Amino acid sequence: MGKFSDRPDIEAAAQKVKPAIGAKREIAHLPTVLWEGEAVDMLATGQYGGGVGLVALTDRRLLFLKHGILSQALEDFPLGNISSVQWAGGMLMGTLSVYASGNRADIKSVPKPHGEALSARLRAVIAAPPAAAPVVAPVPAQDVASRLATLDQLRVAGAITDQEYQERRAAILASI
Structure with a gap:
């Protein structure tokens, strides 16, 4: 399959999942919604809020991006706000449920291998202890x-x- 993005992090993540037709537009638009210095770790396709789009796990957040001709949608979940993740898979597809700030978001029709890997990675990220703040010596x-x-x-x-x-x-x- 051809090249998806000029950004190495996005390209590497896209090559791992070989996203379904229709996700190329979202991958092309992804750099415009990323924060400065934000790196993409994993990608998957899924359905959320009535639209099919791209699920991206970055070093700072999980986001859902739909960038269609007639409608666009972006919803993000900062990693620090995610309290738990559930994966329910069928034979080919499954649902990734993300609990953040007391709310539940269900991303459906995620291809099974990508959903399993994404949920495992999210669990590892939210289970990791937060980085300790640097100790600053008081100024006399x-x-x-x-x-x-x-x-x-x-x-x-x-x-x-x-x-x-x-x-x-x-x-x-x-x-x-």
């Missing part, structure tokens, strides 16, 4: 006071403008 008060005094001396000497003084002062105070 003496250091802040000396920085403010130096900044004031620069303003009095005319080395910086009043606007630069205000901006830098605000930055120093925000570091506390």
Whole structure:
């Protein structure tokens, strides 16, 4: 099958699932709805909200995209809001149920192998402990006071403008 996207992450995900006819339009439109720096992990096709479209798992969210000629739809579920995932498969297709923020979204007619893989990956992602926030050492008060005094001396000497003084002062105070 031909190339789906110029983006390596989207191309790799699309090649794994060989999406059904009709999903090429969504794959082509996918880069326009991704956030800056967001990477696509997995793709699948499915039916949601009355339309057939593309299900994309990224490093930040699960999204459903339908980009038809007459109608478009986009719904996303930030990974931090997803509390659980269920997969119910038949012989060929299945339903991926996503529970997020107290709501349930059923994405139907997902090809069985893609749905099983997507649900397993989602479970692994939501089960992983959140990344620890970096520990920032508090700025000693003496250091802040000396920085403010130096900044004031620069303003009095005319080395910086009043606007630069205000901006830098605000930055120093925000570091506390």
